[in-house]
Amino acid sequence: xxxxxxxxxxxxxxxxxxxxxxxxxxxxxxxxxxxxxxxxxxxxxxxxxxxxxxxxxxxxxxxxxxxxxxxxxxxxxxxxxxxxxxxxxxxxxxxxxxxxxxxxxxxxxxxxxxxxxxxxxxxxxxxxxxxxxxxxxxxxxxxxxxxxxxxxxxxxxxxxxxxxxxxxxxxxxxxxxxxxxxxxxxxxxxxxxxxxxxxxxxxxxxxxxxxxxxxxxxxxxxxxxxxxxxxxxxxxxxxxxxxxxxxxxxxxxxxxxxxxxxxxxxxxxxxxxxxxxxxxxxxxxxxxxxxxxxxxxxxxxxxxxxxxxxxxxxxxxxxxxxxxxxxxxxxxxxxxxxxxxxxxxxxxxxxxxxxxxxxxxxxxxxxxxxxxxxxxxxxxxxxxxxxxxxxxxxxxxxxxxxxxxxxxxxxxxxxxxxxxxxxxxxxxxxxxxxxxxxxxxx
Amino acid sequence: xxxxxxxxxxxxxxxxxxxxxxxxxxxxxxxxxxxxxxxxxxxxxxxxxxxxxxxxxxxxxxxxxxxxxxxxxxxxxxxxxxxxxxxxxxxxxxxxxxxxxxxxxxxxxxxxxxxxxxxxxxxxxxxxxxxxxxxxxxxxxxxxxxxxxxxxxxxxxxxxxxxxxxxxxxxxxxxxxxxxxxxxxxxxxxxxxxxxxxxxxxxxxxxxxxxxxxxxxxxxxxxxxxxxxxxxxxxxxxxxxxxxxxxxxxxxxxxxxxxxxxxxxxxxxxxxxxxxxxxxxxxxxxxxxxxxxxxxxxxxxxxxxxxxxxxxxxxxxxxxxxxxxxxxxxxxxxxxxxxxxxxxxxxxxxxxxxxxxxxxxxxxxxxxxxxxxxxxxxxxxxxxxxxxxxxxxxxxxxxxxxxxxxxxxxxxxxxxxxxxxxxxxxxxxxxxxxxxxxxxxx
Numbered sequence: 001x002x003x004x005x006x007x008x009x010x011x012x013x014x015x016x017x018x019x020x021x022x023x024x025x026x027x028x029x030x031x032x033x034x035x036x037x038x039x040x041x042x043x044x045x046x047x048x049x050x051x052x053x054x055x056x057x058x059x060x061x062x063x064x065x066x067x068x069x070x071x072x073x074x075x076x077x078x079x080x081x082x083x084x085x086x087x088x089x090x091x092x093x094x095x096x097x098x099x100x101x102x103x104x105x106x107x108x109x110x111x112x113x114x115x116x117x118x119x120x121x122x123x124x125x126x127x128x129x130x131x132x133x134x135x136x137x138x139x140x141x142x143x144x145x146x147x148x149x150x151x152x153x154x155x156x157x158x159x160x161x162x163x164x165x166x167x168x169x170x171x172x173x174x175x176x177x178x179x180x181x182x183x184x185x186x187x188x189x190x191x192x193x194x195x196x197x198x199x200x201x202x203x204x205x206x207x208x209x210x211x212x213x214x215x216x217x218x219x220x221x222x223x224x225x226x227x228x229x230x231x232x233x234x235x236x237x238x239x240x241x242x243x244x245x246x247x248x249x250x251x252x253x254x255x256x257x258x259x260x261x262x263x264x265x266x267x268x269x270x271x272x273x274x275x276x277x278x279x280x281x282x283x284x285x286x287x288x289x290x291x292x293x294x295x296x297x298x299x300x301x302x303x304x305x306x307x308x309x310x311x312x313x314x315x316x317x318x319x320x321x322x323x324x325x326x327x328x329x330x331x332x333x334x335x336x337x338x339x340x341x342x343x344x345x346x347x348x349x350x351x352x353x354x355x356x357x358x359x360x361x362x363x364x365x366x367x368x369x370x371x372x373x374x375x376x377x378x379x380x381x382x383x384x385x386x387x388x389x390x391x392x393x394x395x396x397x398x399x400x401x402x403x404x405x406x407x408x409x410x411x412x413x414x415x416x417x418x419x420x421x422x423x424x425x426x427x428x429x430x431x432x433x434x435x436x437x438x439x440x441x442x
Numbered sequence: 443x444x445x446x447x448x449x450x451x452x453x454x455x456x457x458x459x460x461x462x463x464x465x466x467x468x469x470x471x472x473x474x475x476x477x478x479x480x481x482x483x484x485x486x487x488x489x490x491x492x493x494x495x496x497x498x499x500x501x502x503x504x505x506x507x508x509x510x511x512x513x514x515x516x517x518x519x520x521x522x523x524x525x526x527x528x529x530x531x532x533x534x535x536x537x538x539x540x541x542x543x544x545x546x547x548x549x550x551x552x553x554x555x556x557x558x559x560x561x562x563x564x565x566x567x568x569x570x571x572x573x574x575x576x577x578x579x580x581x582x583x584x585x586x587x588x589x590x591x592x593x594x595x596x597x598x599x600x601x602x603x604x605x606x607x608x609x610x611x612x613x614x615x616x617x618x619x620x621x622x623x624x625x626x627x628x629x630x631x632x633x634x635x636x637x638x639x640x641x642x643x644x645x646x647x648x649x650x651x652x653x654x655x656x657x658x659x660x661x662x663x664x665x666x667x668x669x670x671x672x673x674x675x676x677x678x679x680x681x682x683x684x685x686x687x688x689x690x691x692x693x694x695x696x697x698x699x700x701x702x703x704x705x706x707x708x709x710x711x712x713x714x715x716x717x718x719x720x721x722x723x724x725x726x727x728x729x730x731x732x733x734x735x736x737x738x739x740x741x742x743x744x745x746x747x748x749x750x751x752x753x754x755x756x757x758x759x760x761x762x763x764x765x766x767x768x769x770x771x772x773x774x775x776x777x778x779x780x781x782x783x784x785x786x787x788x789x790x791x792x793x794x795x796x797x798x799x800x801x802x803x804x805x806x807x808x809x810x811x812x813x814x815x816x817x818x819x820x821x822x823x824x825x826x827x828x829x830x831x832x833x834x835x836x837x838x839x840x841x842x843x844x845x846x847x848x849x850x851x852x853x854x855x856x857x858x859x860x861x862x863x864x865x866x867x868x869x870x871x872x873x874x875x876x877x878x879x880x881x882x883x884x
Contacts, residue, residue, distance in 0.1 A: 001769045004497060006538040009489050009522055014535070016542045017482035017549075024483050036825050038802050038832025038850070040459035041466050045450050045568050046488070046554060047508075055446060066489075067511040068524075071558030074567075080451055082510075093456070096448040100458045102849035104836060107459075112488060112554075116513030125516075126487050136836075143814070143835035274815040275822075327443045360480050372585070373716040380717075383478050390480025393585035394546060394578075407544035408480070 011125030013340050021359040023343055026159060030130045030337060031110045033155040039108035039132045044089035050079040055324035056088045064115040082114040086131040091322040094135050094330055103137040104144060124340045133334030135321055140331040142264050145297040145317055146271035149281055152313060152335045160353050161303060167284035168299045170265040176258025177234055181227050190222040203235045204288040238284040241269035268297055295319040309345045313337040361387040363405035367416040374420035381440060406430040413438060453567030455782050463801040465785055468601060472572045472779060473552045475597040481550035481574045486531035492521040497766035498530045506557040524556040528573040533764040536577055536772055545579040546586060566782045575776030577763055582773045584706050587739040587759055588713035591723055594755060594777045602795050603745060609726035610741045612707040618700025619676055623669050632664040645677045646730040680726040683711035710739055737761040751787045755779040803829040805847035809858040816862035823882060848872040855880060
């Protein structure tokens with residue numbers, strides 16, 4: 001009888017080992033692809049000084065930070081809390097270790113973050129994030145935006161997901177366009193809000209509402225009918241480079257920021273085309289993302305055949321990673337996969353590849369303790385061939401041992417007096433019940 | 443100029459990427475060996491309900507627990523804190539998921555734990571622990587004690603460490619021996635403490651002090667001269683199975699617990715001998731470990747040529763993993779490697795294998811943007827051969843690109859107009875300066 005509630009805390013995913021091994025495979029493959037593209041392993045402590053976290057956080061995020069109660073041994077230390085993303089610690093890391101790093105610095109971070117937010121289905125308070133970032137010192141060529149997106153795609157490609165599309169826009173293009181039609185940072189909506197951010201919000205939500213609603217919302221901000229048409233024309237532009245380039249030029253926007261944004265967007269698309277990603281990576285001006293952070297390229301990844309899932313990974317270009325910590329300039333571009341949410345939605349949509357969910361290859365089952373030496377030898381041989389081997393060392397009946405073996409392993413090898421003597425073993429495939437002789441490569 | 447202190451929190455290890463990649467290699471190899479022996483991946487949340495942690499913790503550990511301040515969104519949740527080891531969450535996990543697990547359940551846990559303890563050199567507040575445990579339901583054969591020790595040895599063996607010795611004792615042997623000479627759980631020392639635990643403390647410290655000091659300490663507890671001699675004879679027994687067996691039998695202890703402990707110890711040693719570990723795994727009755735937890739086999743791993751380093755991994759048998767959470771009985775045996783401390787002491791003693799600390803194999807250096815397509819193609823080819831490839835996409839001078847490349851990668855491939863046209867590439871070995879043609883296996 002249980003004496004105590006043994007469920008994990010609310011907002012955490014906890015798996016049985018079969019599912020955990022699948023989760024780990026996803027995590028390891030993402031990390032492996034990041035590394036294979038030259039992104040270097042970075043791991044910062046989970047605990048950060050609160051001062052570091054608050055320098056960057058704001059709004060909801062600040063309220064979600066898990067702060068630590070001091071222990072008697074840490075009472076003289078500054079206030080501490082749990083990191084809520086990888087970007088803030090990376091900024092601190094880059095400033096701290098800049099003398100040892102080669103720039104542009106490619107960082108890969110795969111680790112756990114914490115947000116004490118409202119618990120809900122498919123949202124987690126403790127979750128793995130898989131991040132890559134390229135950080136320049138003073139400058140960072142636009143080619144790295146394409147490099148991050150290509151790496152991101154390679155990482156997600158491991159999982160045999162249905163058709164993926166990476167939808168790309170550019171914040172300079174967006175704000176340059178608005179400036180071109182007379183809406184700039186100082187413009188106010190009828191309700192006094194920033195007009196640029198109000199329009200961004202409407203575009204960001206446009207896919208979830210009807211066109212009529214979008215038009216009405218834009219008009220309600222006090223935007224002229226003429227400009228409403230221009231904005232909806234702009235936001236509906238999407239497709240491959242050759243599809244969007246003429247449409248964007250036809251907008252006839254006479255604005256330097258727009259021109260820069262257009263050039264950046266087309267460059268990113270062209271570099272991705274050169275890597276065979278012309279169909280996967282498409283321009284889509286509906287993509288907006290967090291206004292106060294990204295300053296150039298922005299992207300989100302979707303499975304078009306599973307629209308309800310929403311974005312499964314996103315990122316973009318930021319002007320300065322570390323402006324809260326230093327006067328030096330560290331422009332960067334990065335992307336992040338929220339692994340627990342991704343795993344949750346893939347599982348819910350039966351898109352999880354559970355193929356190798358049985359982590360143990362062979363269970364070796366000695367009939368009696370007399371066979372232990374032969375079993376140890378066999379186990380070592382199989383492990384030398386990179387096999388995962390469990391030795392069933394219980395003193396139960398053979399039937400019970402077989403039940404255990406079939407539960408944990410793909411194959412079973414029963415070792416009795418004869419097998420131990422001759423070294424001739426039979427392998428039982430638990431899925432089919434078939435028995436075949438064990439043949440080990442020399 | 444820095445605006446803020448960017449060092450990591452006190453008590454955390456933070457590495458530059460070259461060292462981080464070595465650390466990760468150690469961590470991954472340990473985890474890989476655990477899995478190859480059939481230990482299944484278990485990952486519990488870092489955040490646990492305080493109630494769960496306090497049910498098991500006590501004394502110093504309780505004071506070291508990092509408790510969390512509630513956020514506005516978690517205010518209705520029970521009190522939460524950070525886990526301080528893997529054993530407590532494993533106990534909760536086994537009780538919670540017992541219907542889905544196959545027993546004996548082999549669990550491997552590699553993850554971060556937290557203790558807000560006094561910060562000191564080589565001790566960390568946030569640290570990786572690499573644990574294996576085998577948990578039985580109601581019973582667990584002694585063979586699993588040997589299995590844990592053999593797996594542990596295999597994991598540590600990866601790192602080309604100097605000669606290792608796993609020193610093994612048995613708590614039943616220890617308390618049975620004391621009972622045999624008239625000292626049992628109810629015996630009190632002259633100062634009123636439990637005599638068994640006072641003797642355990644003295645044996646535990648015996649290696650750090652002179653024999654005279656140990657003898658004096660034992661006498662001070664009120665132990666007879668005759669028994670002092672017997673205890674020192676007992677504690678100095680160490681060696682291989684064939685060496686210790688006659689010495690232990692010659693003690694002539696007439697006690698059932700002693701007989702059981704002797705049988706267990708000799709069985710563990712014999713099973714390890716059968717795996718070729720007869721010299722590595724030796725009996726040593728100086729090994730004591732935490733009194734309130736272990737109930738049978740106890741072991742600690744040492745590098746005899748580096749005595750100052752102390753134990754680099756330890757474990758033992760416990761009667762009941764989850765007695766604080768359930769009435770059912772889950773006997774277990776496990777071991778734990780404190781990876782951050784191990785890494786720290788190995789590095790300090792120049793025992794760290796830094797061989798593969800350059801995580802990037804090739805840096806591809808385009809002369810101009812015209813060569814990007816050829817570079818993308820070459821990078822993909824190399825990655826298909828499991829190579830780690832960085833593309834140097836800065837628009838700096840070639841010299842600057844080469845400086846960057848030599849800093850991050852082992853080899854460099856410069857791609858100009860000719861190389862892009864012919865597909866004939868030269869590889870520069872940055873360590874030797876030598877250039878050789880790139881030959882890719884088909």
